[in-house]
Amino acid sequence: xxxxxxxxxxxxxxxxxxxxxxxxxxxxxxxxxxxxxxxxxxxxxxxxxxxxxxxxxxxxxxxxxxxxxxxxxxxxxxxxxxxxxxxxxxxxxxxxxxxxxxxxxxxxxxxxxxxxxxxxxxxxxxxxxxxxx
Amino acid sequence: xxxxxxxxxxxxxxxxxxxxxxxxxxxxxxxxxxxxxxxxxxxxxxxxxxxxxxxxxxxxxxxxxxxxxxxxxxxxxxxxxxxxxxxxxxxxxxxxxxxxxxxxxxxxxxxxxxxxxxxxxxxxxxxxxxxxxxxxxxxxxxxxxxxxxxxxxxxxxxxxxxxxxxxxxxxxxxxxxxxxxxxxxxxxxxxxxxxxxxxxxxxxxxxxxxxxxxxxxxxxxxxxxxxxxxxxxxxxxxxxxxxxxxxxxxxxxxxxxxxxxxxxxxxxxxxxxxxxxxxxxxxxxxxxxxxxxxxxxxxxxxxxxxxxxxxxxxxxxxxxxxxxxxxxxxxxxxxxxxxxxxxxxxxxxxxxxxxxxxxxxxxxxxxxxxxxxxxxxxxxxxxxxxxxxxxxxxxxxxxxxxxxxxxx
Numbered sequence: 081x082x083x084x085x086x087x088x089x090x091x092x093x094x095x096x097x098x099x100x101x102x103x104x105x106x107x108x109x110x111x112x113x114x115x116x117x118x119x120x121x122x123x124x125x126x127x128x129x130x131x132x133x134x135x136x137x138x139x140x141x142x143x144x145x146x147x148x149x150x151x152x153x154x155x156x157x158x159x160x161x162x163x164x165x166x167x168x169x170x171x172x173x174x175x176x177x178x179x180x181x182x183x184x185x186x187x188x189x190x191x192x193x194x195x196x197x198x199x200x201x202x203x204x205x206x207x208x209x210x211x212x213x
Numbered sequence: 214x215x216x217x218x219x220x221x222x223x224x225x226x227x228x229x230x231x232x233x234x235x236x237x238x239x240x241x242x243x244x245x246x247x248x249x250x251x252x253x254x255x256x257x258x259x260x261x262x263x264x265x266x267x268x269x270x271x272x273x274x275x276x277x278x279x280x281x282x283x284x285x286x287x288x289x290x291x292x293x294x295x296x297x298x299x300x301x302x303x304x305x306x307x308x309x310x311x312x313x314x315x316x317x318x319x320x321x322x323x324x325x326x327x328x329x330x331x332x333x334x335x336x337x338x339x340x341x342x343x344x345x346x347x348x349x350x351x352x353x354x355x356x357x358x359x360x361x362x363x364x365x366x367x368x369x370x371x372x373x374x375x376x377x378x379x380x381x382x383x384x385x386x387x388x389x390x391x392x393x394x395x396x397x398x399x400x401x402x403x404x405x406x407x408x409x410x411x412x413x414x415x416x417x418x419x420x421x422x423x424x425x426x427x428x429x430x431x432x433x434x435x436x437x438x439x440x441x442x443x444x445x446x447x448x449x450x451x452x453x454x455x456x457x458x459x460x461x462x463x464x465x466x467x468x469x470x471x472x473x474x475x476x477x478x479x480x481x482x483x484x485x486x487x488x489x490x491x492x493x494x495x496x497x498x499x500x501x502x503x504x505x506x507x508x509x510x511x512x513x514x515x516x517x518x519x520x521x522x523x524x525x526x527x528x529x530x531x532x533x534x535x536x537x538x539x540x541x542x543x544x545x546x547x548x549x550x551x552x553x554x555x556x557x558x559x560x561x562x563x564x565x566x567x568x569x570x571x572x573x574x575x576x577x578x579x580x581x582x583x584x585x586x587x588x589x590x591x592x593x594x595x596x597x598x599x600x601x602x603x604x605x606x607x608x609x610x611x612x613x614x615x616x617x618x619x620x621x
Contacts, residue, residue, distance in 0.1 A: 158308070177307075184308030186317065188301055190286045192309075 084210040087165060088120065088129050088145050096209050097143035103205050106138025109198055113137055114191075116199070117150035119158040129161070133202065155187035155195075165213045168206050174199060218294075224386070224476055226379040228260060228294045231372070235271055238368040245328030246319050247271040247365060248353070251343040252551025254333065254369045255279065256477045259300075261293035262429075262550060266343075268315055272322050280315055312349070316356035323360065330357060331365025336565045339554045341434055370558050373548055375576045376601075380549065383478030384578055384599055388610035390426040390473040391480035394438075395613045397422030398469050399486075402461075402620045407488050412440040412456035419471040423480075428473035432550060433481065439470040442488065447593035450540060451586045463489030466592050467620075477549040481580055482611035483597040487619040495592060499617035501535040502585045502594045506615060509543055509581060513573070513600055513607035519544060519556065520569035538593075540584040547580045547599055577602045581609070 085092035115134040123129050130150035134142035150156070163182050166172045174196075177183045185192060218225045235258070239247055249255065249269040256262075258269050258277055265282035267289075276299050281289050283302025290300035301318075303311040319330060332353070335344050344366075345353070354362050376384070401418045402410070416438035420431055431437035436455020443465035445454055454468065461467060470483035485502070487495060509526055522543050530536040546556040546567065554567075556579055561568030573579075581600050586593040594617065600607040 178309075179306055181307040181310075183306075184313070185306060186308055188298070189283045189304050189306075189309050189314075190290075190297065190300075190302045193283065193302070 082210045084212050087168070087211040087213045088123070088131060090145065092209060092211055093131070093143055093145045096206055097140065099208060100133075100140050100143065100202065100205050104140065104201060108201060109135055109138035109140075111138040112195065112198055114155070114195065115142075115151075115153040116155040116157065116187075117153035118164060119150060119156060120161045120164050121158060123161045153187075155185065155192060157183055157185050159183035167203060168211070169213070170204075170207045174203060218476075222379075223382045224379055226260065226377060228258070229276075232258065232271065232277055234372045235368060236273055238372060239271070239273060239331060239365075242331070242365060242368065243329055244331040244363065244365050244368070245273060245326075245360075246322050247331040247368065248315070248319065248345075249333055249369065250345050250349070251333050251366065251369070252341050253373070253548055254343075254366075254551075256549035256551050257369065257373050259289070259293045259295055260477065261289045261295075261300075262477065263289060266311070268311065270315060270318055270322065278318065280311060280318075283309075312352045312356055316353060319357060319360075328360045330360055330362050331368065332362050333366040333369070334364045335366060335559065337555065338566075339434075341551060343551065367558060373552065374557060375574060376548075376578050377576075380478065381576065381578065381601055383476045384480075384601070385610055387428070387473050387475040387478045387480030388482065388599055388612075389480075390423050390428045390475055391471055391482045391611055392613045393426040394419035394423040394428075394471045394473065395469065395482065395484050395611075398471075399618075399620070402467075402486070402488075404621065407461045407467075407620055410461050411458045412442055412445075412461070413458055415440045415461075415467075415469060416456040416471075419469065423471065423473040426473075427475055428480070430474055431472045432474040432479055433472040438472060439468070439483075441468040441470075441593075442466065444588070444591035446485075446595075447586050447588045447591050449586055449588055451584045451593050451595065452540070452582070461488050464491070466495065466594065468593065468595050470595055470597060474550065479547055479550065479553075479599070480611070481547065481597050481599060482613060483595040484613055485594040485596075485617045487617065489619070489621065491619050494590070498535070498538070498585065498587060498590070498592055499594065501530070501533055501538070502583075502596070503615060503617060504533070505530060505535075505539065505585075506581075506583055506596045509583060510598075510600070510607060510609055510615075513581065513602060515573055515575045515602055515604050518570050518572050519567055523569075535585075538585050538587045540586065543581065543583055544579050545582045547578055573602045575602055575604055581607070 118131040267281040283304040286302030290297040439454040440456035441454035467486040473480035556567040557571040599610040
């Protein structure tokens with residue numbers, strides 16, 4: 081059985097990057113160049129964390145996690161840790177989370193519409209990373 | 214298809230210059246950011262048709278950003294001179310609703326400081342005016358506190374009053390298109406073609422001809438192409454006649470008031486007929502109307518005001534003993550889509566109505582609009598024609614001949 085990593089830990093991030101690079105080809109990523117920062121509010125340690133992705137021409141070039149302010153990104157999605165965790169586990173869909181107003185998106189909504197399917201693919205891959213939440 | 218226009222095009226408008234004029238006025242009034250919501254403001258600034266609730270944020274320097282319903286944002290960006298980074302969509306999602314997104318955007322513009330935000334409040338008899346609703350105003354006020362919201366629509370009203378050459382050329386073209394609609398209607402109704410035809414069919418004939426000539430829609434919120442026949446021409450006041458399925462009938466008057474839009478400039482010309490035959494009394498009414506329209510067009514020029522026009526024209530009508538049939542107003546405002554009815558600034562004795570003492574200036578565009586109504590005889594006429602005010606005269610943009618014909 082695969083080793084479980086603490087969600088949003090450095091080890092989890094390394095495994096997530098490995099799986100994303102393996103499973104999401106540039107074709108599947110629609111040769112996209114963009115970046116997104118997920119800001120997790122009220123994490124179990126009482127602090128805020130971020131998960132940051134960057135891709136260029138469909139290649140994932142950066143996946144990072146950290147505390148505090150995330151790197152500048154084309155999109156920023158802010159919400160409670162618990163909700164993001166449920167999203168990653170596949171217990172709730174991103175559309176429902178966004179439409180409920182519990183997640184806040186910042187960035188061009190028009191561009192976000194075009195990227196929705198890619199975001200779902202990323203989310204599915206993240207859900208395969210064995211994790212302790 | 215994108216409507217982006219080359220600089221040497223006769224319909225070109227210098228939008229960066231237009232925005233710069235607004236920004237200069239903002240600076241003069243200590244407005245840090247302007248939040249426009251009126252349809253007239255969106256048309257004037259973006260050069261795009263914004264049918265959904267939209268907003269434009271104008272910073273103190275640089276390019277404005279339009280916010281519209283996300284389903285239409287890509288199309289608006291394609292139509293506008295603004296690029297897709299300056300036409301953003303709002304949606305029912307966290308952080309993406311119109312209040313949160315725009316308030317966050319404005320706060321970014323203010324760079325963490327408190328500011329004065331110009332907004333558009335007021336009222337209008339024109340339904341799609343687009344002033345902030347009370348709910349929107351309170352929600353923006355709360356989201357932007359401690360910044361202050363101040364009513365600043367007079368800035369836009371002032372800078373959009375006198376029309377530039379590109380805008381006037383667009384109006385000229387819109388009127389030429391309307392003339393094509395009128396020709397098509399007259400051709401279709403002549404030689405007994407009117408028999409069995411309904412008002413809605415007349416509206417459709419005009420619409421097809423105008424669309425073939427380049428109109429994108431029959432823009433008027435009063436019912437698109439307004440067609441009235443018989444008693445429907447004589448409603449008291451009478452300035453709103455969406456077509457019905459009433460059939461045209463011999464011996465009745467027919468009012469054909471059609472509308473075209475070309476690059477957000479509005480064509481609006483009304484022409485009148487008798488179907489089949491006319492009585493001596495009907496022709497007397499018709500002659501009264503034609504004569505007063507001719508006199509009105511001759512009188513418009515820079516320096517006159519709505520009240521002096523009304524006084525002179527009503528004196529003429531009184532002298533000829535038809536004053537009781539005239540609606541005592543002779544114009545309404547017009548601008549790029551969304552700018553209708555009120556003329557000039559909100560400076561009159563009655564808030565948000567035309568100032569009767571407004572002094573017309575060169576290159577103002579308005580609609581010469583006249584209504585004759587005799588409900589007791591089931592007869593009425595309407596004349597509308599966009600005019601450009603000149604130093605010593607006016608330029609009537611529709612060239613369809615002024616007369617009231619009997620269509621055999």
